[in-house]
Each structure stands twice: as C-alpha cells, then as structure tokens.
Amino acid sequence: MTVFDAAIIGGGLAGCSAALHLSLRGASVVLLERGLCGAQASGVNYGGVRQQGRHPAELPLSRRSREIWGRMPALIGTDCEFAMTGHLKLALTDRQMTELVTYRDTAEAFGLALELISRDALQRRYPYLGGGLAGGSLCAEDGQANPRLVAPAFARAARRAGADIRENAEVSGAWPDGDGFGLRVGGAAEPVRALRLINVAGAWGAKVASWFGDAVDEGVIAPNMCVTEPLPVFMGPNLGVCGGGIYLRQVPHGSVIFGAGLGVADRDRSRARPLGEVTCEAARLAIDMVPRLAQALLVRTWTGIEGCMPDGLPVMGPSPSTPGLFHAFGFSGHGFQLGPGVGAVLAELALDGTTPTPIDGLSISRFHPARSDQGRSPMARSGPDGGMQDRQDNQGN
Amino acid sequence: MTSGEIVIVGAGPAGMRAAITLARAGRRPIVLDEAPSSGGQVYRRPPPAIRRDAGALYGFEGRRATELHRAFDVLKGDIDYRPGTLVWNATDTRLHLLAEGRSRTQSWGRIILAPGAMDRIVPLPGWTLPGVYTLGGAQVALKAQAVGIGARVVFFGTGPLLYLVACQYAKAGIDVRAVLDTAPGLASLEALPGLIRGGRTFLKGLHYVSWLRMRGVRIASGVRPVEIGAGADGAVSGFRFERPGGREAFVECDAIGFGFGLKSETQLADLLGLDFAFDHRQRQWLPVQDADGRGSVPGVYLAGDGARVRGADVAELAGERAALAVLADEGEGAHRSRMAALGARIARAEPFRRALDEIAFPFPVELAREVPGDVMVCRCEGIDAKTIRNVAAASGTVDINRLKAFTRLGMGRCQGRVCAPAATEILAAAAGVPVEAVGRLRGQAPIKPMPLSALAEASS
Ligand SMILES: Cc1cc2nc3c(=O)[nH]c(=O)nc-3n(C[C@H](O)[C@H](O)[C@H](O)COP(=O)(O)OP(=O)(O)OC[C@H]3O[C@@H](n4cnc5c(N)ncnc54)[C@H](O)[C@@H]3O)c2cc1C
Ligand SMILES: Cc1cc2nc3c(=O)[nH]c(=O)nc-3n(C[C@H](O)[C@H](O)[C@H](O)COP(=O)(O)OP(=O)(O)OC[C@H]3O[C@@H](n4cnc5c(N)ncnc54)[C@H](O)[C@@H]3O)c2cc1C
Numbered sequence: 046m047t048v049f050d051a052a053i054i055g056g057g058l059a060g061c062s063a064a065l066h067l068s069l070r071g072a073s074v075v076l077l078e079r080g081l082c083g084a085q086a087s088g089v090n091y092g093g094v095r096q097q098g099r100h101p102a103e104l105p106l107s108r109r110s111r112e113i114w115g116r117m118p119a120l121i122g123t124d125c126e127f128a129m130t131g132h133l134k135l136a137l138t139d140r141q142m143t144e145l146v147t148y149r150d151t152a153e154a155f156g157l158a159l160e161l162i163s164r165d166a167l168q169r170r171y172p173y174l175g176g177g178l179a180g181g182s183l184c185a186e187d188g189q190a191n192p193r194l195v196a197p198a199f200a201r202a203a204r205r206a207g208a209d210i211r212e213n214a215e216v217s218g219a220w221p222d223g224d225g226f227g228l229r230v231g232g233a234a235e236p237v238r239a240l241r242l243i244n245v246a247g248a249w250g251a252k253v254a255s256w257f258g259d260a261v262d263e264g265v266i267a268p269n270m271c272v273t274e275p276l277p278v279f280m281g282p283n284l285g286v287c288g289g290g291i292y293l294r295q296v297p298h299g300s301v302i303f304g305a306g307l308g309v310a311d312r313d314r315s316r317a318r319p320l321g322e323v324t325c326e327a328a329r330l331a332i333d334m335v336p337r338l339a340q341a342l343l344v345r346t347w348t349g350i351e352g353c354m355p356d357g358l359p360v361m362g363p364s365p366s367t368p369g370l371f372h373a374f375g376f377s378g379h380g381f382q383l384g385p386g387v388g389a390v391l392a393e394l395a396l397d398g399t400t401p402t403p404i405d406g407l408s409i410s411r412f413h414p415a416r417s418d419q420g421r422s423p424m425a426r427s428g429p430d431g432g433m434q435d436r437q438d439n440q441g442n
Numbered sequence: 443m444t445s446g447e448i449v450i451v452g453a454g455p456a457g458m459r460a461a462i463t464l465a466r467a468g469r470r471p472i473v474l475d476e477a478p479s480s481g482g483q484v485y486r487r488p489p490p491a492i493r494r495d496a497g498a499l500y501g502f503e504g505r506r507a508t509e510l511h512r513a514f515d516v517l518k519g520d521i522d523y524r525p526g527t528l529v530w531n532a533t534d535t536r537l538h539l540l541a542e543g544r545s546r547t548q549s550w551g552r553i554i555l556a557p558g559a560m561d562r563i564v565p566l567p568g569w570t571l572p573g574v575y576t577l578g579g580a581q582v583a584l585k586a587q588a589v590g591i592g593a594r595v596v597f598f599g600t601g602p603l604l605y606l607v608a609c610q611y612a613k614a615g616i617d618v619r620a621v622l623d624t625a626p627g628l629a630s631l632e633a634l635p636g637l638i639r640g641g642r643t644f645l646k647g648l649h650y651v652s653w654l655r656m657r658g659v660r661i662a663s664g665v666r667p668v669e670i671g672a673g674a675d676g677a678v679s680g681f682r683f684e685r686p687g688g689r690e691a692f693v694e695c696d697a698i699g700f701g702f703g704l705k706s707e708t709q710l711a712d713l714l715g716l717d718f719a720f721d722h723r724q725r726q727w728l729p730v731q732d733a734d735g736r737g738s739v740p741g742v743y744l745a746g747d748g749a750r751v752r753g754a755d756v757a758e759l760a761g762e763r764a765a766l767a768v769l770a771d772e773g774e775g776a777h778r779s780r781m782a783a784l785g786a787r788i789a790r791a792e793p794f795r796r797a798l799d800e801i802a803f804p805f806p807v808e809l810a811r812e813v814p815g816d817v818m819v820c821r822c823e824g825i826d827a828k829t830i831r832n833v834a835a836a837s838g839t840v841d842i843n844r845l846k847a848f849t850r851l852g853m854g855r856c857q858g859r860v861c862a863p864a865a866t867e868i869l870a871a872a873a874g875v876p877v878e879a880v881g882r883l884r885g886q887a888p889i890k891p892m893p894l895s896a897l898a899e900a901s902s
Contacts, residue, residue: 318713325897
C-alpha cells in the first residue's frame with residue numbers, strides 16, 4: 046500500500062504551496078481538499094500582498110514569503126497578477142504618525158524599508174486622497190495580486206511536480222498510525238497513509254488539531270468586501286489606515302476594491318455573506334479616504350470564511366502532542382501574503398524538522414502555557430487595547 | 443398569527459394582484475417597485491406626458507390592464523405603495539432599499555417576491571454594436587418613451603415577444619424589415635395540441651403573425667443568425683442569416699431587436715437563501731416552491747415570472763395565490779377553496795406553456811453552445827467565447843463559479859444576468875457535461891449597481 050511522505054489537509058494557498066515545495070524536494074505528497082483548491086479564503090480575499098504593519102512575530106515569515114512572490118513566474122509559471130504597487134498606511138492623528146515612526150524602526154530590523162511621508166507631501170504625491178490626514182508610511186515593495194488565481198496556480202504547479210492533488214476529498218478523521226498517520230477520506234474504506242501530516246485547514250484548522258488533542262480556540266471572521274465598476278486608473282499604492290478601519294486598492298482593469306468591517310460566516314455550512322449596513326459604512330469610509338469614489342458605482346459585495354485566533358496571529362509550527370504533525374492555520378485575516386512562505390516553511394519542518402525562518406512566536410503552545418516551556422512568546426502581545434487595535438489593523442488587508 | 447410587515451417586491455400583475463388580495467382581506471401590504479409607476483413589464487403606464495388610451499397602449503391586454511390598475515388604485519389608501527424603490531439587498535429579517543438617492547432598510551415578516559423576468563439573449567457577431575437592443579428594450583422604448591429603436595428595424599430571436607413587439611412597431615408606423623425566428627415555425631404540428639389549449643393567448647399569437655403577414659412584413663422561421671453588419675459609421679447596417687437549408691440572406695436595417703424568451707429574476711431569492719432546482723423547460727435554476735408558492739425559507743413566497751416565466755395571466759393568479767398563502771399561514775383558513783381553484787387554473791395553463799417553451803419557441807441551445815470564438819459573451823468584463831473554452835480546457839473547469847473566478851465572467855455590472863444563459867451552455871459544451879452540471883452564478887448584493895454616495899448617506 047502507498048504510504049506518502051506527507052499528507053496535507055486543505056487546499057488553500059498554504060496547502061498548495063506546501064504541496065509544491067514538498068514535491069520540489071522530491072517528497073511524495075497527497076493533498077486533500079474538501080471542495081476545490083483555493084475556493085475558500087485563499088480565493089476570495091482582498092488580494093493585499095502587504096508586509097507593512099505586521100506583528101514582529103510574523104515579519105520573518107512575511108519577508109520569506111515576499112521573496113517567493115517576486116519569483117512566482119519562475120516557480121509556478123505565472124505572476125497571478127502580482128504587482129508591486131506599494132502599500133501606503135495613513136495616519137489620521139499625530140499620535141498615529143508617531144506609531145508609524147516607531148514601526149519604521151521595528152521593520153528596519155527585519156530588513157523591511159518604509160518611507161515616512163509628511164502631511165504636505167501626501168497631498169502632493171497622492172492628490173486623490175481626502176483631507177484630515179496626519180501623514181503616512183509607504184512600503185514600496187508591497188503590492189497586490191489576483192487571489193482567485195494564486196492557490197489554483199500553486200496546485201497546478203504542484204501537480205506538475207508530482208504531487209497527488211485530490212479535490213472534492215474531505216478528510217473526516219485522522220489519527221497516528223504506526224510511524225505515520227491514517228486519514229479517512231470521503232466514503233473510502235481504505236485510509237490514506239502518510240509519514241507526516243500537515244494541517245492547513247484554514248478556518249477548520251482547530252477542528253483538525255483537536256483530533257490530536259491540540260485544543261485551541263479558533264474563531265471565525267468574514268471581512269466585508271466591496272468592488273466598484275471599472276474607473277480610469279488613478280490610484281497608486283494599496284491604501285490602509287492606522288487602526289485598520291478601511292483598506293482600498295485599484296486593480297489593473299480599473300475597479301476599486303475596498304473593505305471595512307465584517308460580514309457573517311457560518312463555518313459549519315461553509316457559507317458567508319456580507320452585511321448591507323457594513324457595506325454602507327464601508328462606502329462612507331471609502332469616500333472619506335478617496336472623495337472621488339462618491340460617484341462610483343458599487344457593483345458587488347462578497348466575503349469569505351477566515352479562521353481567527355484570539356491574539357490575531359496565526360498558529361504555525363510542530364504539534365506539541367504528536368510528532369510528525371504540523372499546523373498552520375488561523376491566519377486571522379492576513380494569511381494571503383504569507384501563503385507562499387508558509388508552504389515553504391512547512392516543507393522544511395516536515396522534511397528537515399527545522400526551518401531557518403523564525404516562527405517561534407506563532408507556536409500553538411502560546412495558548413497552552415501550562416503544557417509548554419515555551420509559554421507565551423515575548424513578542425506575542427498581551428495588552429488588551431493595543432492588541433485589539435493591531436488585530437483590526439491586521440484584518441483583511 | 444401575524445409576524446411583522448408583509449412586503450411585496452414588484453408591482454407587475456403578480457405583485458399588484460397579491461397586494462389587492464391582501465388589502466381586501468384587511469392587511470396593509472408594503473409594495474416596493476423600482477419602476478416609477480405600477481403595471482410591471484406588461485401593463486406599465488407611460489409617463490403622463492405621453493398618455494395614450496389603453497387600447498393603443500396594451501392592445502389585447504387593454505381591458506385587463508385597465509381593470510387591474512383600477513382595482514389597485516381604488517385600494518391606494520390600504521396599500522403602502524412605494525414606486526421608485528429598488529430592493530438592493532435582502533436578509534432573513536430586512537431589506538435594503540434605494541429610494542430618492544438614499545439607502546434605507548425595511549424589516550419584513552413575510553415577503554412575496556414578484557420581481558418578474560428579463561430578456562434572455564444569446565450573443566452573436568455584432569450584438570454589441572450601437573443600434574442593437576433586446577426585444578424588451580425595444581418595447582420599453584416604444585411604451586415608455588414613444589420612440590422606436592430605429593426607422594428600419596429587424597426583429598429576430600424567438601418567443602412570443604418577437605411577434606408582439608414587431609406588431610407594436612408596425613402599428614406605430616415603423617418600417618419592420620423582417621421578423622426572423624430561430625424556432626422551426628409557429629405552425630409546428632407537434633406543438634399544436636398544447637398551443638390550442640392556450641385559447642385566448644394562442645389566438646392572440648396567431649393574430650399577430652397573420653396581421654404582420656397581411657401588412658407584408660417578411661416572416662421566416664428556422665433561421666440561423668450569422669452576424670449583425672456594421673456600416674462605415676460603426677452602427678448597425680443590416681442582418682445576415684441562414685435560411686433553413688443553408689442559403690444566406692442579408693436584410694438592410696438601422697436597428698435590431700433580439701431575444702430568446704425570458705429568464706426569471708432570481709437574485710433576491712438567492713440572497714434570501716432559498717433552495718434552487720434546475721428547471722429543464724426554462725433551462726434555468728429556479729427557486730423551489732410548494733404548491734401554493736411558498737419558498738423553502740419560512741415567510742418567503744414567490745409569484746409571477748420571477749418564480750417561473752408563465753405570462754401575465756398566470757402571474758396574476760399566482761400573485762393572488764401567494765397572498766392567500768400568506769393569509770393561510772397567519773391562521774386565516776377561509777381561503778382554501780379559492781386557493782385550490784387558483785391552483786387548478788394555473789395547472790390548466792401548463793400544457794400551453796410547455797408547448798411554447800419546448801416546441802413552439804425552444805431556446806436555441808446549439809446556437810448558444812456554438813457562439814463563435816471572438817464574440818464577446820460577458821460584455822461587462824470583455825470575456826469572449828474562446829476565452830471561456832480555453833480556460834475550461836486548460837484548467838479542467840466544469841463549474842460556472844470557477845470559470846467566473848478564473849476569467850472575471852459575470853463579475854461586472856450585471857453580475858452575469860445577461861451572459862449566464864450562453865456562458866453556461868458554452869462551458870457545458872466545452873466540458874462535455876449537461877448544462878445543469880455547471881451550476882449557477884450566485885447573486886450578490888447590490889443586485890443592481892449603486893452609487894457609493896447613496897450607500898454612504900444611509901450610514902451617516
Ligand atoms: C474576505 C477576506 C479578505 C482577506 N484579505 C486578505 C488580504 O488582503 N491579505 C492577506 O494577506 N490576507 C487576507 N485574508 C486572509 C487570507 O485570505 C487567509 O488568511 C488565507 O487565504 C488562508 O489560507 P489557508 O490556506 O490557510 O486557508 P483556506 O484558503 O481557507 O484553505 C483551507 C482549505 O482547507 C479545506 N478544508 C478544511 N477542512 C478540510 C477537511 N476536513 N478536509 C479537506 N479539506 C478541508 C477548505 O475547504 C479550504 O479550501 C482575507 C481573508 C478573507 C476571507
Ligand atoms: C422586457 C419585457 C417585456 C415584456 N412585454 C410583454 C408584453 O408586452 N406582453 C406580455 O404579455 N408579456 C410581456 N412580458 C412578459 C411579462 O413580463 C409577464 O408575463 C408579466 O409582466 C409578468 O408579471 P410579473 O408581475 O411577474 O412581473 P413584471 O411585470 O415584470 O413586474 C415585476 C416588477 O418588479 C420590479 N422589480 C424587479 N426587481 C425589483 C427589485 N429588486 N426592487 C424593486 N422592484 C423590482 C420591476 O421593476 C417590475 O415593475 C414582457 C417581459 C419583459 C421582461
């Protein structure tokens with residue numbers, strides 16, 4: 046009977062990238078996806094490829110991932126419309142501007158260059174912005190991509206590299222079995238067997254983790270997304286604000302996509318929908334930020350189902366309970382940019398048992414201080430108010 | 443037992459009759475309609491500036507239209523009728539409306555969806571040229587603005603509207619150059635038994651055809667459209683088609699009206715989470731309803747062409763039935779026999795409808811499946827037929843929503859309401875599966891494009 050080197054539960058961007066990176070290293074891989082690859086969060090997100098504003102615990106991973114975004118044509122045969130348009134984070138108050146200055150120094154330590162822009166320079170360089178801004182911070186190497194294309198493109202590349210990608214294949218249970226794992230897939234009598242198991246089941250990640258006793262509280266969010274009819278191209282960088290209230294970008298064919306607030310998600314039925322009231326509020330915020338949008342037509346709203354951890358940071362790393370099991374889920378609204386890097390790091394963890402990319406602050410053990418000597422990473426935040434603010438800031442953009 | 447406001451969406455024959463029924467039973471329904479006046483597609487009243495008498499305006503429908511309008515108007519005080527109000531979003535407890543340039547909300551306890559239908563089209567070379575309209579669009583121009591789409595007009599496609607609109611144009615003194623039907627022919631013997639059961643409606647149809655013939659209007663059946671020609675000015679110059687047997691012909695004209703029957707407007711049903719099933723006769727996914735017009739979500743009722751295209755008379759019957767179902771569900775049982783009678787009358791109309799849909803005016807599936815490669819299918823996003831076929835082949839896509847994700851088809855202003863009938867057939871043909879296997883494009887709010895300023899005002 047076939048025993049794969051690794052089995053992957055979940056065909057989002059994280060899983061498809063893991064399948065590719067494992068296959069490129071010569072490992073035999075099976076990926077099991079309940080629906081179609083990239084049809085959940087990875088395929089319906091806002092499309093922001095942003096490093097700026099990320100928590101330090103996540104920055105090394107984000108840097109690693111950004112490097113992969115830059116070489117996707119060579120890696121998977123397409124750029125998935127990735128464009129380095131930059132990400133401009135705006136401060137509404139002087140206090141927020143001070144925070145941007147502090148963050149610039151933090152980011153620098155991770156090799157991420159940010160350019161601070163004064164109030165006056167903002168209006169000169171980005172005349173389409175509304176008034177009342179205190180300044181901004183530009184990350185030139187951030188950008189955007191078409192989320193609908195990315196995970197499927199990684200899946201195709203993985204398949205070409207030899208991975209066994211199975212769609213419409215739901216894993217209903219998994220367990221340690223000998224020196225590996227058994228997985229029950231759909232109605233099949235025979236379990237799928239593999240030596241390593243990778244849990245990248247997105248908003249359903251905690252459920253998979255619970256099969257192995259790795260209990261963790263994963264909530265669910267549904268960022269409320271809006272898109273206008275195509276407009277003449279005028280916007281440069283993706284826009285975000287301190288506190289995360291609203292984010293906007295213009296896609297190459299002219300539509301402006303923006304998001305603010307949350308819709309509702311029903312994780313059990315895999316259904317999510319945006320909310321009319323939230324859409325109205327998002328429209329107001331978008332017009333405040335870019336006044337010329339007042340006359341634009343909204344053509345569509347949507348949302349998706351995203352796992353969210355209590356501290357707004359993903360879970361990533363080896364299982365504390367089960368050797369050979371690795372988790373990466375609960376990306377809390379900002380795992381699209383991370384996806385390619387998550388796959389690369391998971392491949393290293395599964396094959397080498399270690400990775401050069403520091404991810405300690407993301408360990409699932411941070412939620413089980415009693416059971417782990419790692420405890421809470423000093424980088425994971427604790428204060429309720431700063432935490433809340435940053436977490437919103439992280440969502441969906 | 444009452445449970446909140448009774449809201450009716452649509453003031454066509456279905457919605458108006460539902461409102462009248464409820465008002466007569468002592469309820470005060472809220473009627474929301476996007477149009478500035480009641481009547482829906484068929485009995486739409488023109489703006490006051492171009493008032494014409496009912497006979498001239500509605501033809502055969504004159505008496506019925508007058509009756510319905512009068513009954514509705516008499517009850518004005520008992521019906522909270524709100525014209526010019528678009529329902530752009532719906533949830534399990536409330537609606538989002540756009541009226542007077544502002545968004546607002548309306549709660550509902552029971553809701554009757556009667557949003558009607560729209561033209562169904564199949565793209566062909568030249569269909570995006572200036573001067574090309576849908577049959578319904580051509581009719582609206584005449585009814586609401588009292589102007590034709592051109593001076594020398596060709597109508598083609600299939601369905602009852604083809605002949606009706608051609609007659610209306612000829613009567614208005616416009617030169618109708620030809621009426622070209624893709625269906626094999628109205629007199630098709632197979633269809634006859636069913637058609638004759640259509641009684642009044644069937645006779646009306648025959649009358650239109652013979653009236654057009656008498657006026658010397660060229661009528662042909664079994665044609666296959668080839669292309670809409672463009673003149674030096676870039677506008678419509680004529681229409682090229684194949685007769686049965688393959689001989690090509692060309693008619694000069696300056697405008698074209700075309701369409702292939704109607705498709706139900708189902709976005710609100712979708713947003714409300716109703717179950718859908720594929721309807722083979724209409725070749726469309728339609729909300730599932732019980733014998734009295736109840737949708738699968740409690741409190742939601744369906745009536746008229748929005749539930750299933752069955753024409754104005756059935757729309758009225760179904761509107762009354764849905765209203766009675768509302769009353770029955772609120773504990774008023776006295777209407778059972780009336781409901782049964784309505785059900786029987788609706789059932790009696792079925793054989794006629796089947797004959798229309800399946801034999802007299804079938805949707806030209808082959809034409810849709812074989813749309814030439816460089817013809818634009820999704821006009822909003824600029825996606826042509828070969829892109830659909832190429833993406834389907836390269837990605838192994840069988841699902842219309844997957845196709846949407848990869849190509850942007852159906853993501854624009856109309857959210858695929860125009861392109862879905864052809865796009866699903868093209869995809870099904872490319873993937874070698876039955877059309878129902880490719881699924882359906884989901885409706886998302888707002889169901890029509892909305893200015894951000896209108897939304898923003900709601901929230902400030
Ligand atoms: C509306 C929205 C906007 C966002 N915007 C951004 C943004 O701009 N930038 C950014 O960086 N991030 C953004 N995010 C977050 C980002 O999309 C996600 O963090 C990321 O896609 C998560 O990838 P994933 O592979 O972990 O999860 P998913 O893409 O959800 O994939 C998980 C997969 O696992 C499958 N699965 C689950 N259980 C099983 C099982 N038992 N058996 C088989 N398969 C299973 C699911 O079907 C799913 O396909 C946004 C998210 C949403 C919803
Ligand atoms: C363009 C067109 C022309 C037609 N012409 C004829 C004809 O001449 N003769 C004939 O016998 N049949 C005609 N038909 C068929 C005819 O529509 C029906 O048989 C009949 O009108 C159906 O009645 P109804 O009440 O179901 O829907 P309709 O009469 O279509 O009424 C539906 C009403 O709902 C409103 N509405 C829809 N969605 C919303 C929303 N989201 N918010 C607010 N309001 C909404 C519309 O504005 C409309 O007024 C036509 C159909 C179309 C599409």
